[in-house]
Amino acid sequence: MFKPKAIALALAMTTSIFASASFAAQPSVVIVHGAFADGSDWAKVVPLLQTQGIKVTVVQNPLTSLADDVAATQRVLNNQDGNVVLVGHSWGGTVISQAGTDQKVRGLVYVAAFAPDAGQASKDLGKDYPAPAGVKDITADKNGFLYMTAQGMATGFAQDLPAEQTAVMAATQGPIRASAFDDKTSAAAWKGKPSWYVVARDDRMIQPDLQRAFAKKIGAQVTEIQASHVPQQSRPADVAKVIIQAVQQSQ
Helix, strand or coil, rough: CCHHHHHHHHHHHHHHHHHHEEEEEEEEEEEEECCCCCHHHHCCCHHHHHCCCCCCEECCCCCCCHHEEEHHHHHHHHCCCCEEEEEEECHHHHHHHHHHCCCCCEEEECCCCCCCCCCCCCCHHHCCCCHHHHHHEECCCCCCCEEEEEHHHHHHHHCCCCCCHHHHHHHHHCCCCCCHHHCCCCCCCCHHEEEEEEEECCCCCCCHHHHHHHHHHCCCCCCCCEECCCCHHHHHHHHHHHHHHHHHHHH
């Protein structure tokens, strides 16, 4: 006959096992930042995910080519123990459309991001739409890399953030090699994976209507946010909510 203490211990061990299994089954999140930024662009969202027990890793893209950024993302994916929800912002959407074919990736979250089909280059994706206001403040250096000017960061890239914050963003931005926008994807991961899309209604870098067209094309669950090109900075709780939903639905 079982003793009460033995039964209590067995129940506690069973509960612990199920809890551990549930935690292990929860996908981790890998975030791919965009051009004119680095991983710190997601500093407000990461802790919101971590408080939900979600493991998060932000890729530090070299921004030298699509192949290089996909390789950097793949290295992070290789380090994940289980399933992954892959998040991409802006140029990062092109990267996750390619890298998201990895078998660990169970869902894709696009945040004000490009969503190319196989064989498309990022530079061609908005050709049927008016040029967004912010692109006029992109400048090239003599090394073939593109930067956002400080003025452009404040008025076109992140117009809904305080000036002192956009000044730091301009100083810490990751320049992107201009030729990267010519690189064509060879895959479209969204064709075989569930997707979510955050549309930034006040975006001055990627036309909001183009974002809506991407979301429709990829069959994404859509959330619209009144925000600039960086909703992860100005509306982090709303962006985190979408990512958490993707994690919960991708288990």
